[in-house]
Amino acid sequence: MIDGTRMRSHLCGIQSAWTETSDVREAVASVAALLDREPIGHLLVFFSPAYDAQDLIAAVDHHFPGVALLGCSSSGGISPAGAIDRGLVAIAFPRQGFRIVSDVLTRIDRLDVGGAASAVRSLRRALDQVRPDPVPGSQFALSLIDAMAKAEETVVSAVAWALDGIPLVGGSAGDDLAFAGTVLIHHGAVHTNAAVLILVETDFPIRIFKSDNFAPTPRKFVVTAACEEHRRVHELNAEPAAWEYAKAVGLDPENLTPMSFAAYPLAVKVGGEYYCRSISRVEPDGSLTFFCAISEGAVLTLAEPHDIVEATRAELSGLDEILGGLDLVIGFDCVLRRLDAESRQVRHRISDLYSRYGVVGFETYGEQYRSMHLNQTFTGIAIGRNHPA
Incomplete structure (x- = not known):
């Protein structure tokens, strides 16, 4: 946790700033006071759902x-100084060294796939x-997507x-586990049921990555009844979903919480590799709603968490070695990883790693x-320190 407003300048020319100020206009003003605004071409912001997005746009304008x-x-x-539970994180891209174009895809719950592909090709x-x-x-490429869609x-x-080969990383917008509504901003307009796509070309060395800290166990579940449209699983192994899951992990189905789901993730096997399919909440009827699409007939594997600090350290130190020194990491970290780190009382150690390697982003x-x-994963783009020739 940090207080006040702070910033960091990176060798690649990007500036990052962060604040926990509760008033959105004061937050933007305090960030603006610290940044060198003259070279900035694009401003990428991750903000508290308590902020009014229109007020944020007006303040930035x-x-x-x-x-x-x-x-x-x-x-x-x-932020490089620690986790922020409220407020604003800003990443200011300079015009020099970074070429950026972006677009917004709308009505993504009924996405026109051909139209989306055409928009990407235009970008x-x-x-x-x-x-x-x-x-x-x-x-x-970076993606920001309305999770509620x-x-x-x-x-x-x-x-x-x-x-066509340009690597993509990104994150689904959040709202502090309220699941009431998430919002996106693209060039002065507020969007819901949408996705923002950002394409970047840079003079600096880059590498995308993903990291998780779980391994599969022998315990399997077959999804025997589900509503795919709502990502809701009604039955696992022909039993009520919440009851069957709780029995497997030794918990009372009446007391399942996001902490439970963070500690005992589920995964699917795709192409020989396991990917997390995390539960977001228990519904009143005992069904389970997931953060990812789940289909009937899918086989879910109970996963066993490993040391989240060591897994994160290994990923970041490996990137540091590959790139000849990390300058900045724009990261997208699942909120369930934060809950898991809190339950294991190691969140401060994760924050120390993010500070050491210049990680900035959102949960x-x-x-x-x-x-x-994906779910319960840390993804992002790492930018190296080497100056362009």
Whole structure:
């Protein structure tokens, strides 16, 4: 936890700033007072759902005239100084060294896949016009998606296909586990039931990544009744879902909480690798609602958490070695990882790692990595310290 407003300048020219100020206009003003605003071309913000998004846009327009604003609500912020349970995290991209284009996909609960692919290709062409001959490996894409639309799988599949090899990472917007509504911002407009796609080409070395801290156990569940549209599982192994899950982990089904789901995740096996499919809540009828799509007939495996601190340290230190020194990591960290770290009383150690390696981002309702929508995972883009030749 941190107090006040702080910022950090990175060697690549990006500036990051963060505040826990409860008033949105004061928050933006305090961030603006610390940043060098002249070189900024794009401002990426992750903010508390307590903020009014229109007031946030108005404040940014006032303090950062002419700067493109992108962002979403979160379930907590990540800063190089620690975790932020409320307030604002801002990432300011300079015009020098970064070429950025973006678009918003609307009505994603009924996504026009062909239209989405066409929009992505248009973005790629726009980026190519800025830099006709990009250096191989110099481009990446970021996705911010309204989690309440329950459409991440469709969006990510369509976008990744049209990106044609440009690596994608991102996060689903949050609202502090209220599950009432999440919002996105794209160039001065507020959006729901939408996804913001950002394409970046840079002079600096980059690497996308994903990290988790679980391993499969022998315990299996077959989804025998589900409502796929609402990501709701009614039966596991032909038994009431909450009861069967609680029995397997040794808990009372009446006392299942997000902490329970964080401590005992479920996973599916895809292409020989396990991916988390986390539970978001228990419904009054004893069914389980998930953060990811779940279909009848799917086989879920109970996963066993490993040391979250060591797994995170290994990922970040590996990136540091590969890139010859980490300058900045834009990270998307599942809110259930935070709950798990809190329950194990190691959240401060995770924050220390994020500070050491310059991680900035937000806590999500789901993560994107290439063509996959994931849960209980830490994904992101790592930017190296090496100056361009």
